[in-house]
Amino acid sequence: KALGAQYKDIMAQFLIEAVVICSIGGAIGTVIGLGGGFLVAVLAKFPPLLSPLTIVIAFGFSTSIGIFFGLYPANKAAKMSPVEALRYE
Numbered sequence: 001k002a003l004g005a006q007y008k009d010i011m012a013q014f015l016i017e018a019v020v021i022c023s024i025g026g027a028i029g030t031v032i033g034l035g036g037g038f039l040v041a042v043l044a045k046f047p048p049l050l051s052p053l054t055i056v057i058a059f060g061f062s063t064s065i066g067i068f069f070g071l072y073p074a075n076k077a078a079k080m081s082p083v084e085a086l087r088y089e
Contacts (some may be wrong), residue, residue, distance in 0.1 A: 010078035018070025019063055026062025030055055 005013075035051070041048035 007078045010076045014077055015067060015070045016076030018074070019066040020069075022066025023059070026059050029062070030066045031059050033058070 034055075038048045040046075
């Protein structure tokens with residue numbers, strides 16, 4: 001705000017950051033989960049099952065978690081005055 005950012009700019013910045021962080025975490029978790037699932041399938045001598053829909057749902061869920069839990073801090077930061085924000089730095 002001190003540099004001329006509007007409410008929507010600050011909201012967008014915080015939400016994009018939250019979505020990127022959660023998407024990276026979701027991708028890493030998906031890869032680790034798939035690797036673990038294949039390892040268990042090989043060790044148990046079961047055929048590994050891979051559903052693209054499951055991957056899409058897991059990735060979409062982590063992204064939606066980022067949006068949902070990023071809304072409150074983004075809204076709080078967007079409404080904060082520049083003086084108040086700099087006071088705690």
